[in-house]
Structures are given as C-alpha cells and as structure tokens.
Amino acid sequence: MDRRDFVRTVAAAGGTVAVAGLVAACTEEAWHGHAMTGPDLAPAGGGAVTRYPLRIPQPVDPGGLSLQAAPGTVGIIPGKSTPAWMYHGQFPAPTIVAQNGVRYTGVRFENSLAQESIIHWHGLLVESVNDGHPQQAVGPGSSYSYTLNVAQRATLNWYHPHPHMKTGEQVYRGLAGAFIVRDSVDTGFDGNPLGLPAGSYEIPLIIRDASFASRGNFQFSNKSSGFWGNTPLVNGTFAPYLGVNKGVYRFRMLNGCNARVLRLALNNGGAFALIGNDGGLLDQVRPVTEIIAAPGERFDILLDFSALNSGATVMLRDLDARWDILEFRGTGGASGTGSLPTPGGFLSTIVPLSAPVTTRRFTFDGMTRINGKVYDINAVEFTVPFEATERWTFVTNGNGPHPVHVHGAHFQVVSRTGGRGRLYDWERGWKDTVLVNDGESVDVLIRFTAHEGLYIMHCHQLAHEDAGMMANFEVVRMATEAET
Numbered sequence: 215m216d217r218r219d220f221v222r223t224v225a226a227a228g229g230t231v232a233v234a235g236l237v238a239a240c241t242e243e244a245w246h247g248h249a250m251t252g253p254d255l256a257p258a259g260g261g262a263v264t265r266y267p268l269r270i271p272q273p274v275d276p277g278g279l280s281l282q283a284a285p286g287t288v289g290i291i292p293g294k295s296t297p298a299w300m301y302h303g304q305f306p307a308p309t310i311v312a313q314n315g316v317r318y319t320g321v322r323f324e325n326s327l328a329q330e331s332i333i334h335w336h337g338l339l340v341e342s343v344n345d346g347h348p349q350q351a352v353g354p355g356s357s358y359s360y361t362l363n364v365a366q367r368a369t370l371n372w373y374h375p376h377p378h379m380k381t382g383e384q385v386y387r388g389l390a391g392a393f394i395v396r397d398s399v400d401t402g403f404d405g406n407p408l409g410l411p412a413g414s415y416e417i418p419l420i421i422r423d424a425s426f427a428s429r430g431n432f433q434f435s436n437k438s439s440g441f442w443g444n445t446p447l448v449n450g451t452f453a454p455y456l457g458v459n460k461g462v463y464r465f466r467m468l469n470g471c472n473a474r475v476l477r478l479a480l481n482n483g484g485a486f487a488l489i490g491n492d493g494g495l496l497d498q499v500r501p502v503t504e505i506i507a508a509p510g511e512r513f514d515i516l517l518d519f520s521a522l523n524s525g526a527t528v529m530l531r532d533l534d535a536r537w538d539i540l541e542f543r544g545t546g547g548a549s550g551t552g553s554l555p556t557p558g559g560f561l562s563t564i565v566p567l568s569a570p571v572t573t574r575r576f577t578f579d580g581m582t583r584i585n586g587k588v589y590d591i592n593a594v595e596f597t598v599p600f601e602a603t604e605r606w607t608f609v610t611n612g613n614g615p616h617p618v619h620v621h622g623a624h625f626q627v628v629s630r631t632g633g634r635g636r637l638y639d640w641e642r643g644w645k646d647t648v649l650v651n652d653g654e655s656v657d658v659l660i661r662f663t664a665h666e667g668l669y670i671m672h673c674h675q676l677a678h679e680d681a682g683m684m685a686n687f688e689v690v691r692m693a694t695e696a697e698t
C-alpha cells in the first residue's frame with residue numbers, strides 16, 4: 215500500500231458525510247444501564263451547529279514547575295461561567311513536555327483546595343515517593359515536592375489527582391493535564407528521525423464528558439456506579455473545531471472521562487494511522503477505523519488532511535453515544551511539516567516479554583473490590599520481585615467495564631478470552647491501562663524494571679477506584695543466593 219493512501223482516505227470523502235452504517239448498535243445501555251441522554255450536537259432541522267476553536271493547552275517544562283490546585287472559574291458553555299478546580303488556573307491543565315534521560319527537580323504540588331489531594335503522573339515510571347500514592351496526599355494549604363527522574367520511552371502520559379476516595383470528583387472538576395515524554399526516536403533533543411508531525415501539527419486531545427446545570431455549573435454525583443456526563447469536551451472546549459491545513463497531523467488522544475468508554479471513529483469511515491499508545495510508539499504503523507478507548511488509555515494517531523479542501527470537514531465521533539466530538543475543518547492552507555511513516559514500516563523496537571515465573575489472578579468484583587477486598591490504604595496485598603516477569607490475569611466479576619491500571623511498570627497484553635475474545639491493534643506494544651469488560655479475562659505480562667517500592671493497581675473507572683477497587687503492592691529486590 216502506498217504510504218499515504220490509507221490515511222488519505224480520511225479526507226477523501228471531503229465534506230460532512232453521515233455514514234449511517236458506522237453507527238452500530240449501542241452497547242452502553244447494556245453495560246451500564248445508563249440512558250444515552252445528552253445534547254445531540256448534530257444539526258436539528260438542518261440548522262448549523264455553532265462550533266468553537268479547540269483550546270490547545272499551554273506547553274510547560276517540568277523543571278521547577280509549581281502546580282497549584284485551586285478553585286476558579288472557566289468559560290466552557292458559551293455565555294456562562296463554570297466554577298472548576300484547576301492546576302495553574304487552566305482548564306485543562308498545561309501540557310507538561312519532558313525529555314527522556316532528564317532528572318527534573320523542584321516539581322511542586324500546592325494544595326489550595328478545601329480537601330486533601332496529591333498528583334499522580336499516570337504513565338511515568340518514577341520512584342514510589344514521587345508516584346502520588348494516596349498515602350502521600352496532603353491537606354489544604356500544604357504542598358508536596360517531587361523529583362521526576364524521566365527514564366522511559368517517549369509517550370503521552372497524563373497527570374491528575376490520586377487521593378483516596380476523592381479522585382473522581384477532583385478529576386471531573388478539572389484537575390487533569392497531558393504529560394508528553396520525548397526521546398531520541400520521537401521528536402526529542404536529537405531531532406525527529408521518523409519525520410513525525412511536530413509544532414502546531416502535533417496536538418494533544420483530552421476527550422472527556424461532563425454535565426452542566428443551566429447556570430453553567432458542573433453537575434456531579436459520587437455514586438459508585440460512576441458518573442456519565444452528557445456533553446463531550448475536548449481540551450475543555452465545548453463543540454470544538456480545529457482548522458487544519460493540507461498536511462499530516464499527529465493527535466495525542468487521551469480518554470479523560472471518569473467512566474465512559476468511547477468508540478472513536480471518523481464520520482467518513484476513514485482510518486486513523488495508529489502509531490502509538492500508553493507505552494509509546496508501536497512497532498509499526500497500523501490503520502484502524504475504530505478505537506475503543508477506556509478511561510486512562512492513550513492513542514497516538516496520524517491523520518492526513520492533504521486532500522481536505524477549504525471549508526470541507528471531517529468529524530471525530532463517538533459511535534456509542536452518537537456524539538460529534540471534534541470537527542476538523544479544512545483551511546485550504548499550505549501543507550505543513552511531517553509525513554506518514556510507511557505502513558508496516560519500522561517505528562520502534564518492542565522486545566516481547568516471555569517466560570513468566572509467577573501467575574497472579576485478580577478479580578474485579580462488583581464496583582468496590584479486588585480479590586474480594588475493598589482498598590486498605592495501609593495494607594500491602596502482595597509483593598513482586600524486581601525484574602521478574604509475571605503473568606497477571608484480570609477477570610471481571612460483574613459491573614464492568616473495568617479499565618485496569620497498574621502503577622510502576624508498563625505491561626504487554628497477551629490475551630483476552632470471553633467477551634470480545636480478541637486483542638486490538640492499540641493493545642499491542644506497551645500499556646499501563648487495559649479494558650476488561652464483563653465476561654472477559656485479560657492476561658498481561660509485566661516486569662518491574664524501574665524502581666522498587668510501594669505501588670498500586672486499580673480500576674480507572676474513577677467511581678470504582680474511589681469506592682475501593684484498588685490494591686497496594688510492593689516491588690522488592692529479592693536476595694540472591696550469592697547475597698544470602
């Protein structure tokens with residue numbers, strides 16, 4: 215296949231084409247018993263929908279960065295003001311951009327909320343004391359200092375609160391931001407060997423849902439079944455559009471919803487050129503026409519708009535909620551930088567894990583327990599030998615979907631049985647969050663090679679996490695025979 219053909223189809227259909235066949239039967243009702251209510255952003259009676267320019271969060275360097283979490287107000291719904299909780303007074307928070315191999319000191323969290331909090335750097339492999347464990351939460355008026363020793367593959371991570379029982383509300387009210395790690399392969403210090411789109415052609419997309427009262431205030435409830443908003447936001451923007459030149463763009467997508475699983479697709483049936491996920495670049499580019507995105511998962515995609523004429527549009531949609539999420543609107547402007555890596559061609563080396571020495575089984579029970587236990591912030595449920603490869607099996611025991619997230623290491627997904635019964639292209643390579651639906655059993659291989667110490671695993675459906683679907687474990691260096 216020509217290197218450009220398969221993504222050029224993205225733009226080939228030109229204008230806004232409704233592809234009814236793409237809107238498959240909604241499974242959300244069956245999963246959650248929640249009605250798919252909410253504003254339908256599709257034009258009613260043929261009227262045009264007013265759309266607003268996509269916000270692009272400000273990029274910042276982590277060195278010496280002070281992130282104050284504080285209440286404030288933000289304009290989201292046109293003409294209204296929304297009280298929110300924000301880092302740095304921004305909604306969403308600034309995009310932190312770090313380089314692999316750099317030790318960032320003086321990173322500081324200041325808690326100006328009326329409740330305890332702590333920042334977790336989701337996807338960063340940092341020492342336990344810098345991971346934002348719930349035990350490290352600090353009260354109102356207090357602060358926490360981090361050293362972020364970045365030593366890992368380039369990828370899109372994100373940062374958000376992680377206090378016990380309060381994460382869901384704090385994330386929902388606005389405390390979340392993107393955290394990009396670069397390395398010598400991926401647009402880092404040493405250039406851009408893959409020729410990936412960069413600068414204004416590389417855009418983080420934090421996709422989340424929310425519900426608003428008539429005055430513009432967030433609506434929220436803490437019920438353990440989870441909170442589903444009725445309005446999609448991208449980078450905190452209501453009904454967004456992005457003007458795109460005739461070129462290739464790189465989108466770093468994150469499902470930042472508290473509970474909602476998204477089924478992302480383009481309205482013209484075009485393919486995303488998938489190049490990466492939670493753990494960075496895949497081994498090769500793969501075209502996918504649909505992405506099932508669970509809370510906490512990240513997706514690195516390229517889209518080629520070189521055939522999108524001025525005024526023509528392509529819509530990013532959620533097929534399950536039938537939402538128009540983000541409109542790409544052709545500017546007719548000149549082609550930008552960046553090109554598409556050859557499909558099937560080399561992106562990065564993924565060394566497969568193999569020969570697990572231990573198998574552990576974790577059942578995600580109801581909405582509150584792992585292996586029958588509600589989270590105990592002080593208990594260490596199991597210990598994991600440093601640098602040993604283990605097989606972890608995640609099994610649902612009702613009330614899925616459960617996006618399972620592990621701190622302290624990335625893993626490789628090796629099988630899914632029951633339920634969907636297959637793995638997807640975005641589950642290749644390295645992951646830190648994997649979706650387990652009801653009836654499914656998912657096997658991953660995991661090896662802790664970064665740090666010893668106390669870490670956690672939990673469900674990233676934030677209401678489940680807050681209700682206790684979380685477990686502490688400790689990574690320990692076993693004494694070898696020579697040492698004993």
Ligand SMILES: [Cu+2]
Binds near residue numbers: 614615673675678
């Ligand atoms: Cu869950």
